[in-house]
Amino acid sequence: MLEQFLEAFQGIGILNLSWGNMAMWVIAFALLYLAIKKGVEPLLLVPIGFGIFAANFPFTGLMDEGGLFYIFYHYGIENELIPPLIFLGLGAMTDFGPVIANPKTFLLGAAAQLGVYVAFFMALLLGFSIPEAASIGIIGGADGPTTIYLTANLAPHLLGTTAVAAYSYMALVPIIIPPIARLLTTTKERAMVMEQMREVSKGERIIFPILASIVIILLVPKSAPLITMFMLGNLFTESGVVERLANVSREALINIVTIILGVGIGATMSAENFLNPKTIYIFILGVIAFAFAVAGGVLLAKFMNLFIKNKVNPLIGAAGVSAVPMAARVVQNMGREANRDNFLLMHAMGPNVAGVIGTAVAAGVFLSIIK
Amino acid sequence: MGEKKVTAPLPGTILKIKVDVGQKVSPRDVILIIEAMKMENEIDALVSGEVKEVYVKERQTVKAGAPLVSISIS
Numbered sequence: 001m002l003e004q005f006l007e008a009f010q011g012i013g014i015l016n017l018s019w020g021n022m023a024m025w026v027i028a029f030a031l032l033y034l035a036i037k038k039g040v041e042p043l044l045l046v047p048i049g050f051g052i053f054a055a056n057f058p059f060t061g062l063m064d065e066g067g068l069f070y071i072f073y074h075y076g077i078e079n080e081l082i083p084p085l086i087f088l089g090l091g092a093m094t095d096f097g098p099v100i101a102n103p104k105t106f107l108l109g110a111a112a113q114l115g116v117y118v119a120f121f122m123a124l125l126l127g128f129s130i131p132e133a134a135s136i137g138i139i140g141g142a143d144g145p146t147t148i149y150l151t152a153n154l155a156p157h158l159l160g161t162t163a164v165a166a167y168s169y170m171a172l173v174p175i176i177i178p179p180i181a182r183l184l185t186t187t188k189e190r191a192m193v194m195e196q197m198r199e200v201s202k203g204e205r206i207i208f209p210i211l212a213s214i215v216i217i218l219l220v221p222k223s224a225p226l227i228t229m230f231m232l233g234n235l236f237t238e239s240g241v242v243e244r245l246a247n248v249s250r251e252a253l254i255n256i257v258t259i260i261l262g263v264g265i266g267a268t269m270s271a272e273n274f275l276n277p278k279t280i281y282i283f284i285l286g287v288i289a290f291a292f293a294v295a296g297g298v299l300l301a302k303f304m305n306l307f308i309k310n311k312v313n314p315l316i317g318a319a320g321v322s323a324v325p326m327a328a329r330v331v332q333n334m335g336r337e338a339n340r341d342n343f344l345l346m347h348a349m350g351p352n353v354a355g356v357i358g359t360a361v362a363a364g365v366f367l368s369i370i371k
Numbered sequence: 372m373g374e375k376k377v378t379a380p381l382p383g384t385i386l387k388i389k390v391d392v393g394q395k396v397s398p399r400d401v402i403l404i405i406e407a408m409k410m411e412n413e414i415d416a417l418v419s420g421e422v423k424e425v426y427v428k429e430r431q432t433v434k435a436g437a438p439l440v441s442i443s444i445s
Contacts, residue, residue, distance in 0.1 A: 196380075196435055196436055197435060328408065329408065332412075343380035345408060345410065345412070346381045346407070
């Protein structure tokens with residue numbers, strides 16, 4: 001009788017709350033604060049923050065096999081279901097018009113993947129394993145779902161860290177881009193007004209997702225889960241005949257899976273996974289990856305200008321770091337700062353959208369080499 | 372002398388029109404705001420003169436290059 005009593009007493013949560021749990025609570029509260037008070041990526045950081053908080057109670061069984069958060073994580077993330085569904089919604093939201101009107105911008109989106117590979121090699125030098133290094137490098141693509149997709153595949157123990165790093169740096173795009181882009185361009189280059197974009201026909205918009213699928217998937221088959229869903233979502237919107245499907249993809253569906261994704265990721269963030277020196281390295285490598293991504297895009301734009309007739313404003317290369325549409329907005333602001341009559345927003349959307357595809361392709365390349 | 376048509380430098384939705392017909396403007400006066408990608412873009416008059424005609428309404432969507440306002444240059 002007394003023994004049972006003692007056992008029940010020992011099962012009380014408060015006696016078993018470890019320092020690690022409490023440290024993770026501090027991190028959870030910090031993320032919730034940033035999301036709620038500072039507006040930093042709230043759609044992701046509210047569920048992630050709460051997920052960390054909830055998963056760090058003792059004895060809940062939430063992350064044990066069959067537990068609620070385990071189910072979210074296992075079926076949604078580990079099985080790679082949710083990131084492609086998010087890509088479906090993103091595809092339905094995406095306007096490929098600027099890319100179709102100016103296909104050169106595709107190259108700028110590709111160049112911005114430089115950061116991914118720089119961070120990958122630096123992570124290897126720091127002693128991370130190849131799958132870990134790839135998951136860290138992909139942070140430089142500034143694309144949340146792709147980062148989650150690749151890390152879940154290659155280094156699931158780093159999932160929480162790489163996801164939080166990717167989303168926090170995305171929120172910092174307005175701080176990361178300007179100094180680097182300014183360093184690599186002259187005021188005259190930034191002031192350059194680009195020729196107005198041509199109109200894109202409905203036919204081109206319908207053909208594009210199909211044509212892009214053919215080219216990309218034949219080149220990098222492992223990018224198929226993300227690319228097929230992205231292009232299907234886009235076709236939903238551009239075809240104009242399935243507005244119901246387009247609408248549910250970019251609103252209800254993406255919102256539902258975002259909840260499960262956020263909580264599931266937060267739940268992987270236990271003290272032993274997060275509170276170790278690797279986390280610091282990952283955050284440092286993440287910002288280096290972002291910096292090189294910006295530089296890669298800007299430098300390729302300058303290089304392209306040596307050959308092409310219709311020059312591009314090199315700033316739009318900086319939008320190749322995805323983070324749609326924040327990076328394009330930053331470019332717009334920088335262009336206007338140099339010349340009040342300069343509107344780069346739509347021009348920057350080309351590399352911006354291409355950057356999303358570029359990152360999905362980079363993930364596909366890693367998967368085909370490593371797996 | 373002459374007339375200047377201010378056109379939309381980017382596609383978007385007219386969020387606010389800040390001038391009326393007959394109003395005097397100088398080059399750096401903001402005549403309207405176009406919202407694109409959830410970003411407010413101020414459009415300047417670019418010339419000094421008097422607003423002759425406003426071609427758009429608030430909440431209307433415009434394509435790049437669409438005429439917004441004509442100004443008789445003084």
